[in-house]
Each structure stands twice: as C-alpha cells, then as structure tokens.
Amino acid sequence: MIQGATRLFDLLEKAAKEWPEREAVVFKNEKVDYRSLRDRVNCLAKGLLKLGVRKGDKVTVQLVNSLEWFYVEYALMKIGAILVPINTRYKSKELEYILRHSDAAHHILQDSFLDISFVEMAYELCPELKRARPGQLNSPKFPLLKTFVCCGEKAYDGMYRLQDVMESGVGFEMDSQLALAETSVDGEDIAHIPYTSGTTGQPKGVPTTHRQYLWFNFSQVSVVELRENDRLAIPLPFCHNYGNSCGIFTPAMCGGTSIVFEYFEASEVLRLIDHENCTVLMGTPTMFIKMMQSPDFSKYDYSSLRTVLTAAAPAPERMIRDIQEKMGVRNLHNGYGMTENSVGTAITRIGDPPEIVATTVGLPYSGAEVKVVNIETGGDLPPNREGELCTRGTLVMKGYYKMPEESARLIDRDGWFHTGDLAVIDGRGYIRISGRLKDVIMPGGMNYSPAEVEELLYTHPKIQQVSIVGIPDEVMGEVSIAFVQLKAGETAIQQEIIDFCKGKIANFKVPKYVKFVNEYPMTALGKIQKFILREQAIKELGLCKN
Numbered sequence: 001m002i003q004g005a006t007r008l009f010d011l012l013e014k015a016a017k018e019w020p021e022r023e024a025v026v027f028k029n030e031k032v033d034y035r036s037l038r039d040r041v042n043c044l045a046k047g048l049l050k051l052g053v054r055k056g057d058k059v060t061v062q063l064v065n066s067l068e069w070f071y072v073e074y075a076l077m078k079i080g081a082i083l084v085p086i087n088t089r090y091k092s093k094e095l096e097y098i099l100r101h102s103d104a105a106h107h108i109l110q111d112s113f114l115d116i117s118f119v120e121m122a123y124e125l126c127p128e129l130k131r132a133r134p135g136q137l138n139s140p141k142f143p144l145l146k147t148f149v150c151c152g153e154k155a156y157d158g159m160y161r162l163q164d165v166m167e168s169g170v171g172f173e174m175d176s177q178l179a180l181a182e183t184s185v186d187g188e189d190i191a192h193i194p195y196t197s198g199t200t201g202q203p204k205g206v207p208t209t210h211r212q213y214l215w216f217n218f219s220q221v222s223v224v225e226l227r228e229n230d231r232l233a234i235p236l237p238f239c240h241n242y243g244n245s246c247g248i249f250t251p252a253m254c255g256g257t258s259i260v261f262e263y264f265e266a267s268e269v270l271r272l273i274d275h276e277n278c279t280v281l282m283g284t285p286t287m288f289i290k291m292m293q294s295p296d297f298s299k300y301d302y303s304s305l306r307t308v309l310t311a312a313a314p315a316p317e318r319m320i321r322d323i324q325e326k327m328g329v330r331n332l333h334n335g336y337g338m339t340e341n342s343v344g345t346a347i348t349r350i351g352d353p354p355e356i357v358a359t360t361v362g363l364p365y366s367g368a369e370v371k372v373v374n375i376e377t378g379g380d381l382p383p384n385r386e387g388e389l390c391t392r393g394t395l396v397m398k399g400y401y402k403m404p405e406e407s408a409r410l411i412d413r414d415g416w417f418h419t420g421d422l423a424v425i426d427g428r429g430y431i432r433i434s435g436r437l438k439d440v441i442m443p444g445g446m447n448y449s450p451a452e453v454e455e456l457l458y459t460h461p462k463i464q465q466v467s468i469v470g471i472p473d474e475v476m477g478e479v480s481i482a483f484v485q486l487k488a489g490e491t492a493i494q495q496e497i498i499d500f501c502k503g504k505i506a507n508f509k510v511p512k513y514v515k516f517v518n519e520y521p522m523t524a525l526g527k528i529q530k531f532i533l534r535e536q537a538i539k540e541l542g543l544c545k546n
Contacts, residue, residue: 001221001228002253006187007210009077011217011252012038019255022229026276027067027260034252037070044162045075046169046178051106051135051147051160055080055184058102058193061239062086062095062109062118065247065262068151068162069238072108073248077210078178080185081106084193084205085239087446088113089506092121094203096141098195099125101402102205103144108162111152114263119156122148129158187211193401194241196339196447203452205401212342213245215394217253219365220246223347224307224333226280230256231304233278235264235287242312242445245343246282256280267296274300281329282309284445285319286476292322302327309347311335312445313477314433317358324354336361336433340410340417342395346370346431360430368393371416372425375437386434389423390416439530441470441480443508450480453501453509457482460500462490467520468511469534472543481513481537483520492516513537 002014012034015024020035032040053059059081063069076083084102086095088110099107109118123130126139135147137158148159155161191210195203220226232251236243251258259276261269264287273281283291288310291297308329310320315334323329334357337344348362356362364370371380372387381387396417399407410418420438425431440447450468457466465485473479486492494514501510521532537543 001218001226001255005214005253007077007182007185007189008191008213008249009041009074009182009185011214011249012041012074015252015255019228022255023257024252025067025070025258025260027065028262030067032067032070037074040166041071041074041078042178043169044071044166045078045181046171046174047165047167048075048079048081048169049174049177049181050168051149051165053079053081053106053147055181055189057081057105058084059106059108060084060086060099060102060104062088062107063151063238064088064110064113065238065243065260066110066151067260069260070248070258071166072162073238073244077191078185079181080189082190082193082207084195085244087239087506088116088118088237089508091503091505092124093504094506095121096125097202098205099142099145101202102193102195104142105144106147106149107145108149109151111150111154111156119150119152119159122159126158132158134158134160185210187214192241192244194244194339202449204403204406206339206397207399207401208339208342208397212394212397213249215367216245216337216343216365217249219367220335220344220347221250221254223349223365224280224309224331225350226250226254226256226307228255230254230280231259231276231278232256232280232282233259233261233269233273233276234282235261235269236283236445237263240446241339241343242282242337246309264290266290266294270294270296270300270302273302273305277304279304280307280309281305282311284312284477285310285315286313286444288319288323289316289475292319292326297326302329305329307331307333309333309335311337311344311347313442315358317354320354320358332357334358334361336431338419340397341368341391341419342397345391345395348430356430360426360432362431363429364391364431365395368395370425370431372423373418375422383425383427386422386424388437389419389421389431389433391419392416441468442478443473443476443480445477446506446508448506448509453480453482453505453511456501456504457484457497460497462486462492463497464488465520467528467530467533469530469537471513471534471537471541473512479512480509481515481533482511483515483517483533485517485520513541515540 016034016038151162193205234247335347369392422435521529
C-alpha cells in the first residue's frame with residue numbers, strides 16, 4: 001500500500017515509481033500502465049496550464065467513465081485546481097445551477113453519451129459559445145466561465161479538444177511550471193466540490209480536501225485488506241463520490257488495477273469479472289440485485305473474486321447470502337457514508353456473518369467518531385437507543401460552499417455533523433441505520449431532494465399542489481411517488497405527470513408512481529405529513545418496508 005502521500009496526485013507518482021509497468025487502468029480494449037498514465041497526466045496538466053487553468057480555479061467535469069477521467073482528475077490535482085463533478089444524467093437546468101453556484105471558470109465535457117449531446121446542452125446554456133474564440137467566452141449568465149474543453153473526435157465551435165490540449169503539453173518547456181504548480185498544492189487544499197441534495201431543493205457543494213480523500217482511501221484499503229495486484233471492478237459513475245474515489249484513487253493506493261465501465265450494464269460487469277480475473281467488486285445493492293437477476297449470470301466464472309463491497313443503500317440479507325453463495329465470495333462488506341463525510345463513515349469487518357452485513361453498516365473507520373443523539377433534546381443516547389447519527393473527525397466537511405447558514409445548522413459548536421439519519425449503535429459499536437430524518441430520496445445509491453421535483457411539478461398547468469415521498473423498491477432500493485392534487489375542474493392520468501418530468505430532470509428523479517388526491521394529511525401547523533403518505537403508498541402498493 002502507498003504510504004506517505006499528502007496530496008492525491010502523490011498516489012500516481014508513487015505508483016508509477018513503484019510499479020511502472022503494472023496495469024493501472026483497463027478500459028474497453030486499452031490497457032494503460034502506471035508509468036504511461038503518469039506521463040499522459042503530466043502532458044494534460046501542462047496543456048491545461050497553457051490554457052490558463054490555475055490553482056484554486058473551479059473546473060466542472062461532465063465526463064462518462066473513461067480513461068480521460070483519470071487524465072483530467074490527476075491533472076487538475078497536480079495544478080491545484082478544484083474539480084466539480086457533474087452527474088452525466090443531469091439536464092440543462094441542473095447543469096446551469098452548478099456552473100453558476102460553483103463559480104466555475106472552466107468546463108470539461110464529453111461531446112455526447114448514448115442519446116444525450118452535452119455539446120448541445122452547452123450551446124443551449126451559452127449561445128455565445130458558438131461565436132467565441134476558445135478560452136474567451138463572455139457570457140452574461142456565467143461571467144466567470146471562460147473555457148470549454150471537449151472530449152471527442154470532432155472539433156466544436158468555441159471549444160478546445162481535450163486531445164489537442166494534451167498534445168500541446170508534450171515536451172519539456174512546461175516542466176518547470178508544472179513542478180512549481182505541484183509544490184504549491186497542500187494536503188489541506190480543496191480537491192473536489194461534489195454537489196449533493198439535502199434537506200432543501202437545490203444541491204449543495206461540499207468542499208473536500210486532498211487529506212480527507214486520502215484518509216478515506218487509506219482507511220478502506222486497510223479495513224478491507226486490499227492487496228497489490230488486486231483487480232478492482234468498480235461499475236460506479238466517477239461523477240459520484242463513491243465511484244470516483246474507489247475507482248480512481250483506491251486502486252493506485254493499493255497498487256491495483258482499475259477495471260473501468262463506461263456505464264453499468266449487469267451482463268457486461270459479469271463478463272469482465274470473468275475475463276479480467278477481478279478480485280474485488282464494489283457497487284450498490286441495486287447493481288448487485290440486477291447482476292444476480294441477469295440471464296447471463298450462469299455463463300461466467302467468479303472464482304477470482306475475493307472481496308465484495310456494497311454501499312449507498314440498504315442491503316437485503318437475501319442479496320448478501322446470494323453474493324456469498326452464488327459468487328463464492330469470502331469477504332463481503334457493507335459500508336455507509338455520505339458526501340459530507342468524505343465518502344465513507346463506517347464499514348463491516350472481515351468475518352462478519354451475513355445477518356450483520358445486511359442489518360448493520362459495521363464499525364466506524366479509524367479516526368471517525370460517531371454517536372447517536374436524542375432527536376428532541378440533542379442529548380447523547382446510550383447503546384441500543386434510536387436517535388440521530390452524528391459524526392466528528394477528519395471525515396467531516398468544513399461546511400457547504402457559499403451556504404454558511406446550512407453549514408451552521410448541521411455542524412454544531414463541538415464539531416459534530418448531524419447526518420439526518422436515524423440510527424442505533426449497539427454495545428459493540430456496530431451501527432444500524434434505521435431511517436432518515438432529512439427529506440432525501442435515494443434511488444440506486446443516488447440522492448436528491450423531493451423539493452427539487454416538487455418545484456418542477458408546480459409549474460404544470462393542471463397541478464394545484466404536490467408532495468413527493470420515497471418508498472421501498474426491490475431493485476432500486478427506493479423510488480418516489482408523487483401525491484398530486486389537481487386544480488379544480490382538471491383531469492390527468494399518471495403517465496401525463498411522469499412524461500412532464502422526463503427530459504427536464506435526471507431520470508432517477510422522475511417519480512415512478514403518481515397518485516391523485518383531494519387532500520393531504522396535515523400537521524397542526526399546516527405541514528403535509530409525508531410519513532403518513534409513505535405508509536399509505538406502501539400499504540396500497542403491497543410493498544415491504546425497508
């Protein structure tokens with residue numbers, strides 16, 4: 001395992017020195033060793049310096065999983081720029097908000113993915129871009145945004161090609177400037193500002209330092225006992241904290257190989273586990289359920305797998321047992337974390353039985369303090385009592401970007417971060433997540449605030465009021481149902497409401513169900529009692545509670 005790294009790019013430098021010819025990344029038909037990865041990263045870093053990217057610049061990154069993610073991520077870390085990941089499922093409205101709120105100076109994007117043109121999305125938001133010289137955007141809507149760099153074969157008006165930027169960094173003339181940039185980067189500098197939805201409708205930026213991400217990766221590699229030559233299959237999106245850290249930094253820290261998937265497709269993950277002799281597999285419960293249900297499951301050999309880690313959503317015990325029995329996995333871990341806690345907070349340990357892996361999220365990582373407090377009084381609770389889970393230590397964010405009031409509300413004077421999750425900590429210190437105080441829905445490990453979707457549906461001409469709640473789902477873990485009250489005299493059907501949302505917000509935010517109501521259960525203060533709506537939906541749809 002890599003020791004002594006203080007900045008994220010130290011991982012790559014040390015790995016290239018220790019294992020220069022070892023495979024670092026496998027993507028489609030290309031295999032890149034650590035020395036080549038380091039050399040390509042240095043070229044891109046020098047090219048970005050030529051464009052004017054500097055330490056502290058916010059750089060939004062809208063890429064699908066690829067080799068380019070590795071190049072861009074490490075290059076930005078070397079410069080000391082701050083990476084702001086953009087979920088590739090986001091639509092124009094969501095992208096616009098983050099570009100503006102994050103104070104982005106540069107935007108690196110994929111040209112297209114599946115049937116989505118990110119270039120057209122950029123032109124929609126910035127019509128001036130088509131007429132601008134690359135690097136000289138002048139947009140009233142985004143006054144700080146100057147540079148667009150596109151990953152793709154074609155050249156687009158107003159944008160640099162990523163490949164051209166990388167090629168411009170070949171040679172020695174910029175080496176001294178890159179070395180100077182690297183020396184200016186400190187472990188306490190902000191590396192990323194990932195955006196997460198919380199109790200309010202708009203996503204919140206979470207500044208996270210080099211040291212915090214290194215702490216998480218060191219902790220995970222140690223607890224899970226990852227080894228040199230491990231081959232890690234991580235079919236998680238790199239735009240998400242979990243996938244980014246485990247897919248890009250964890251392999252380098254343990255001297256392993258990252259097997260990269262452009263996007264999750266169950267049969268392709270199963271095939272590559274066999275074909276690439278993967279020893280470690282990480283994903284969400286939704287992914288594992290889809291893999292187990294795949295008609296191709298029996299085609300492949302999983303004997304190379306030693307370790308599986310599931311996180312980001314509740315893990316059914318049947319799923320845990322299926323992974324162990326059908327895949328023959330010896331070490332299976334269930335983890336818990338959040339963006340505000342530097343990816344990971346707790347994890348089960350090697351040797352924990354399936355019922356513990358399924359019903360708890362294990363023990364906190366070393367250096368992470370946890371406790372449960374009374375919801376009404378805030379007082380500390382003893383073991384085996386349910387309350388709000390609070391965390392403290394290296395893992396906790398310093399505060400939301402440009403949201404001091406939100407930060408102060410969730411981080412108390414003693415440094416405890418109030419997660420909004422209900423939990424019980426038993427006498428051994430194992431944590432069981434029992435519910436959520438905060439109004440967040442988490443389909444397939446993603447998360448968003450229902451208020452964001454409610455605000456959209458309020459613009460529907462037929463809708464008087466709407467309330468969205470999360471309900472259990474066998475595959476996704478959780479999906480949403482919209483309780484809609486129509487305006488007087490209006491009629492509508494479920495599909496009409498669903499179709500209204502599609503294309504305006506990410507697909508995972510679109511309600512799966514719609515129920516029309518005449519009134520809502522209300523509190524004495526006039527607030528909708530969402531827990532009652534959730535109970536009604538679970539009963540009417542014949543669902544099992546999480």
